[in-house]
Amino acid sequence: MPTQRETDEAEIRGRIDKIIEGLHAKDLEGLKQVYSTDIVSFDIESPLQDVGIEAKLKNWAKVFALFESVNYEIRDLTLTVGDEVAFGHAFGRLSGTLKGGPATSGMWVRVTYGLRKIDGIWWITHDQVSVPFDVRSGKGMTGLEPPSGAR
Template sequence: MTIPDTFQSHAELDEVALRRQINKLIEALCAKDLDGVKRHYTTDVVSFDVEPPLQHVGIAAKLENWARVFLLFETVNYEIRDLTFTVGGDVAFGHAFARLHGTLNNGETTTGMWVRATFGMRKIDHTWLIAHDQASVPFEIHSGRGVVDLEP
């Protein structure tokens, strides 16, 4: 028996679904739609974001971060490059480069900074949700300062 070229494995189908979820999250971010953003995270999400504290636990804390962004920006753009996923059953992890940029409420345009982004995903009721995310910047060891002018 020959498998048709259109056949896709479970892992391939999951990767398509994962990418679709991230794209929908980006759409919600660009629309400044907190309810839309919320739909892409687990209720117990743990986030290691670039802002203090070291970790943000739960969907309320994650949404507070995005609400602060939405208050600062008139228009939000969010870009992801080189997104790669590894899938295993009902869990997956992904990594990419991400950049938040746009127009601030004062009219100033910001190009933002590229960060290293990691996503820990869980499939719950047939839907991939972000259970963990991390955004980070490299730092110079001798000064301890973050390096925010790098590009992928």
């Protein structure tokens, strides 16, 4: 019989899988089912902060407008789960075929998730996506790959 922590971790991993499924299907309604209504998102594009589910879905809608087909990959998701709060980190890569254009392999980014258990359901209440940058040039380092054996 799994422990409550194991059950919670499996549920959270399922929520992250729903993001992958929602992006692949270009399904904003499906994506809406994993984020809290008051999510605070620090995404890869400006502004520095988006607040609320509508702002988060607007960012995903921009992705859908750019891509004919969308793929999203999560690697090395690590979770820390408490009774009502959890956080996780992973590497993520958005790729696919651009509308009217070529396929793109995308770039690896760092992703952090903050979750809260509300009325028995785990909701993503915060996410942050980042790219390392070169201090001297001020430019993002978009050609990096996750390390082998990363955790």
